[in-house]
Amino acid sequence: xxxxxxxxxxxxxxxxxxxxxxxxxxxxxxxxxxxxxxxxxxxxxxxxxxxxxxxxxxxxxxxxxxxxxxxxxxxxxxxxxxxxxxxxxxxxxxxxxxxxxxxxxxxxxxxxxxxxxxxxxxxxxxxxxxxxxxxxxxxxxxxxxxxxxxxxxxxxxxxxxxxxxxxxxxxxxxxxxxxxxxxxxxxxxxxxxxxxxxxxxxxxxxxxxxxxxxxxxxxxxxxxxxxxxxxxxxxxxxxxxxxxxxxxxxxxxxxxxxxxxxxxxxxxxxxxxxxxxxxxxxxxxxxxxxxxxxxxxxxxxxxxxxxxxxxxxxxxxxxxxxxxxxxxxxxx
Amino acid sequence: xxxxxxxxxxxxxxxxxxxxxxxxxxxxxxxxxxxxxxxxxxxxxxxxxxxxxxxxxxxxxxxxxxxxxxxxxxxxxxxxxxxxxxxxxxxxxxxxxxxxxxxxxxxxxxxxxxxxxxxxxxxxxxxxxxxxxxxxxxxxxxxxxxxxxxxxxxxxxxxxxxxxxxxxxxxxxxxxxxxxxxxxxxxxxxxxxxxxxxxxxxxxxxxxxxxxxxxxxxxxxxxxxxxxxxxxxxxxxxxxxxxxxxxxxxxxxxxxxxxxxxxxxxxxxxxxxxxxxxxxxxxxxxxxxxxxxxxxxxxxxxxxxxxxxxxxxxxxxxxxxxxxxxxxxxxx
DNA sequence: CTAAAGCCTGCAACCGGTTGCATGTCAATG
DNA sequence: CATTGACATGCAACCGGTTGCAGGCTTTAG
Numbered sequence: 001x002x003x004x005x006x007x008x009x010x011x012x013x014x015x016x017x018x019x020x021x022x023x024x025x026x027x028x029x030x031x032x033x034x035x036x037x038x039x040x041x042x043x044x045x046x047x048x049x050x051x052x053x054x055x056x057x058x059x060x061x062x063x064x065x066x067x068x069x070x071x072x073x074x075x076x077x078x079x080x081x082x083x084x085x086x087x088x089x090x091x092x093x094x095x096x097x098x099x100x101x102x103x104x105x106x107x108x109x110x111x112x113x114x115x116x117x118x119x120x121x122x123x124x125x126x127x128x129x130x131x132x133x134x135x136x137x138x139x140x141x142x143x144x145x146x147x148x149x150x151x152x153x154x155x156x157x158x159x160x161x162x163x164x165x166x167x168x169x170x171x172x173x174x175x176x177x178x179x180x181x182x183x184x185x186x187x188x189x190x191x192x193x194x195x196x197x198x199x200x201x202x203x204x205x206x207x208x209x210x211x212x213x214x215x216x217x218x219x220x221x222x223x224x225x226x227x228x229x230x231x232x233x234x235x236x237x238x239x240x241x242x243x244x245x246x247x248x249x250x251x252x253x254x255x256x257x258x259x260x261x262x263x264x265x266x267x268x269x270x271x272x273x274x275x276x277x278x279x280x281x282x283x284x285x286x287x288x289x290x291x292x293x294x295x296x297x298x299x300x301x302x303x304x305x306x307x308x309x310x311x312x313x314x315x316x317x318x319x320x321x322x323x324x325x326x327x328x329x330x331x332x
Numbered sequence: 333x334x335x336x337x338x339x340x341x342x343x344x345x346x347x348x349x350x351x352x353x354x355x356x357x358x359x360x361x362x363x364x365x366x367x368x369x370x371x372x373x374x375x376x377x378x379x380x381x382x383x384x385x386x387x388x389x390x391x392x393x394x395x396x397x398x399x400x401x402x403x404x405x406x407x408x409x410x411x412x413x414x415x416x417x418x419x420x421x422x423x424x425x426x427x428x429x430x431x432x433x434x435x436x437x438x439x440x441x442x443x444x445x446x447x448x449x450x451x452x453x454x455x456x457x458x459x460x461x462x463x464x465x466x467x468x469x470x471x472x473x474x475x476x477x478x479x480x481x482x483x484x485x486x487x488x489x490x491x492x493x494x495x496x497x498x499x500x501x502x503x504x505x506x507x508x509x510x511x512x513x514x515x516x517x518x519x520x521x522x523x524x525x526x527x528x529x530x531x532x533x534x535x536x537x538x539x540x541x542x543x544x545x546x547x548x549x550x551x552x553x554x555x556x557x558x559x560x561x562x563x564x565x566x567x568x569x570x571x572x573x574x575x576x577x578x579x580x581x582x583x584x585x586x587x588x589x590x591x592x593x594x595x596x597x598x599x600x601x602x603x604x605x606x607x608x609x610x611x612x613x614x615x616x617x618x619x620x621x622x623x624x625x626x627x628x629x630x631x632x633x634x635x636x637x638x639x640x641x642x643x644x645x646x647x648x649x650x651x652x653x654x655x656x657x658x659x660x661x662x663x664x
Numbered sequence: 665c666t667a668a669a670g671c672c673t674g675c676a677a678c679c680g681g682t683t684g685c686a687t688g689t690c691a692a693t694g
Numbered sequence: 695c696a697t698t699g700a701c702a703t704g705c706a707a708c709c710g711g712t713t714g715c716a717g718g719c720t721t722t723a724g
Contacts, residue, residue: 010679010680010681011680011681012680020703020704021703021704021705022680022681022682022704023681023682023683023703023704023705023706024702024703024704025681026680026681026682026683027682027683027703030681030682034701034702034703035702035703036701036702036703039702039703053448053452054680054681055393055452055679055680055681056452056453057389057392057393057398057452057453057679057680057681058393058679058680058681058682058709059680059681059682060389060681060709061387061389061390061393061679061680061681061682061708061709061710061711062680062681062682062683062708062709062710063681063682063683063709064709066389066453068432068453075418076414076415076417076418076421077414077415077418079411079414081414082408082409082411082413082414083408083409085408085433086407086408086409086435089408089433089434089435090435090437093435093446096449098432098434098449098450098453099432099433100400100430100431100432100433101417101421101431101432101433102421102430103417103418103421103422103425105422114425116385117428117430118430120385120387120388120389121388121389121398121400121430121453222608249610253609275610276554277585278581278607278610278611279610279612280611280612342709342710342711343710343711344710352673352674353673353674353675354674354710354711354712355673355674355675355676355711355712355713356672356673356674357711358710358711358712358713359673359712359713362711362712366671366672366673367672367673368671368672368673371672371673386710386711387709387710387711388711389709389710389711390679390709390710390711390712391710391711391712392679392711393678393679393680393681393709393710393711393712394678394679394680394710394711394712394713395679395711395712395713396679665724666723666724667722667723667724668721668722668723668724669720669721669722669723670719670720670721670722671718671719671720671721672717672718672719672720673716673717673718673719674715674716674717674718675714675715675716675717676713676714676715677712677713677714677715678711678712678713678714679710679711679712680709681708681709682707682708682709683706683707683708684705684706684707684708685704685705685706685707686703686704686705686706687702687703687704687705688701688702688703688704689700689701689702689703690699690700690701690702691698691699691700691701692697692698692699692700693696693697693698693699694695694696694697694698
């Protein structure tokens with residue numbers, strides 16, 4: 001029976017109950033092979049009986065291992081992240097790690113502040129789509145093992161979702177459909193993914209002889225996409241590739257406001273495939289590997305914690321175009 | 333200049349640099365009013381110059397305050413939770429608290445395990461839509477301040493989103509439209525919200541003289557909703573109220589598969605308003621107060637940590653029906 | 665001018681574990 | 695039978711702060 005004590009259970013009471021030294025109790029938990037099986041059993045029994053559970057904080061203080069990691073994302077509410085967070089969290093769980101979650105709100109200052117708050121209590125951190133400067137990232141990485149997701153900084157272990165491949169497929173797809181002038185609706189300037197997508201769009205459009213314009217949406221959101229439509233139509237393009245699905249969804253709404261039919265008069269492609277087929281028309285988009293990315297980043301971090309090998313790791317996941325109904329007509 | 337030292341900075345070095353005792357350094361940070369302004373400045377300068385930052389773990393060990401709270405949800409990827417998590421996290425942030433995030437995966441065992449893992453490192457916990465038994469919740473609440481979201485256990489501080497009010501409005505709305513037989517598509521059996529919604533649906537349907545059937549979807553998800561459609565149509569009802577928007581969205585898909593038009597032949601109402609107007613037709617649903625709930629729960633918890641007053645708090649947020657196009661025709 | 669009252673600051677114990685080293689026991693070995 | 699070594703356990707220092715208490719110095723009151 002676990003008695004409802006006032007939380008006063010320390011290693012000392014267990015030691016007394018089992019008739020051994022405090023150190024033996026400690027070892028019974030952490031290195032039982034050092035003790036005789038008989039002693040281990042006696043200690044464990046006493047602990048069980050008292051309802052003792054080792055104090056994680058005290059342990060962390062003397063060993064330096066907290067069993068915690070931190071994960072910082074720009075916006076939890078952006079549907080790209082929850083599956084990633086979930087995957088990371090479950091992976092951490094398998095190794096009995098706890099994860100701190102931070103929301104930087106797309107703000108480098110806030111992100112910096114969060115890192116500072118977390119760093120003293122974790123063994124390592126993961127920054128997803130970090131908005132920090134390379135310099136700050138390097139500074140933090142010097143303090144603690146650090147893994148990046150969707151951010152490419154030399155020498156820092158990173159997991160990258162290569163949306164370039166999917167975007168190239170998207171451009172080719174649009175070209176095949178006869179579009180000759182497209183627009184890329186950009187996301188946050190500090191976003192690595194955005195740079196990558198913009199570059200891929202421009203590059204492959206040029207190669208295929210398409211004209212391409214860039215329109216900025218700054219913050220990736222439904223509203224930003226909706227507002228960007230004025231600028232988009234002003235370019236005279238006949239199709240848009242948006243930084244992400246949320247933006248694309250906003251664009252769809254903006255086009256509907258103007259009675260421009262999709263895909264008839266205008267084609268739209270998203271990125272990240274976070275909406276499933278839930279939009280109307282269902283969104284053609286670039287597939288997402290966020291679950292794998294979250295899982296990979298976490299296990300990479302744990303691996304780094306084990307072997308202090310500071311190898312330069314760059315793990316890339318490629319993507320593909322998922323064709324739905326915002327580029328090609330349905331039911332025709 | 334912050335030198336790139338090996339993390340060896342302790343209170344001791346600062347004490348030496350400033351020419352004071354360790355205790356004075358400690359006080360300079362925690363209770364400057366106890367020291368002469370001159371000393372405080374000297375210590376802070378030295379600390380600044382060395383790049384010293386107090387060790388949170390050591391501090392937690394002696395004070396018992398970790399500055400951490402834990403938040404456990406059944407499924408991060410369920411769009412109901414991210415805004416709630418985000419709100420909670422930002423509220424914690426305002427008080428310099430760090431938040432551990434746990435994903436119970438809808439599994440009581442897992443939830444229990446997570447609580448156990450977190451409890452040693454946090455000052456308090458928040459369980460959102462807990463799947464634990466009342467008994468377990470009480471046991472945990474006895475150890476640490478604990479706030480529930482969408483779970484009503486006597487004596488445990490709780491924040492409840494009263495979807496009952498919105499569901500009643502939904503039933504009235506359907507009755508007004510002429511529906512005489514509706515079905516409630518249920519969610520997880522252990523979910524308080526589910527019980528509440530089912531009860532409200534049944535009760536107000538009876539009062540208005542509608543026939544009501546219950547169909548189970550068990551796990552709230554798109555797929556579950558889609559699969560439930562067979563059972564739904566089998567009842568002969570002409571409208572459904574789903575446990576949540578995800579389920580409702582699945583139902584829309586299932587109905588489309590069967591070429592049943594919405595809202596013409598069948599009416600659908602969701603709950604939680606997590607999809608905005610993104611479905612097609614846009615979903616009539618019950619509004620959600622998850623952001624407020626997250627924020628309220630966190631600040632309630634922090635408040636409890638301050639004043640050890642074990643009052644019985646029950647904070648209720650009411651909801652309303654948001655009428656869109658899955659119940660009444662659009663463009664007519 | 666002396667005593668009482670503050671105000672600062674340092675000492676040392678403490679939070680609850682972990683771990684290097686020393687000690688003691690017992691069996692294997694020469 | 696004495697020596698060596700393996701093994702099990704205890705001692706005490708340490709992780710990096712916090713805090714009750716006491717002492718020294720200055721200020722205020724008598």
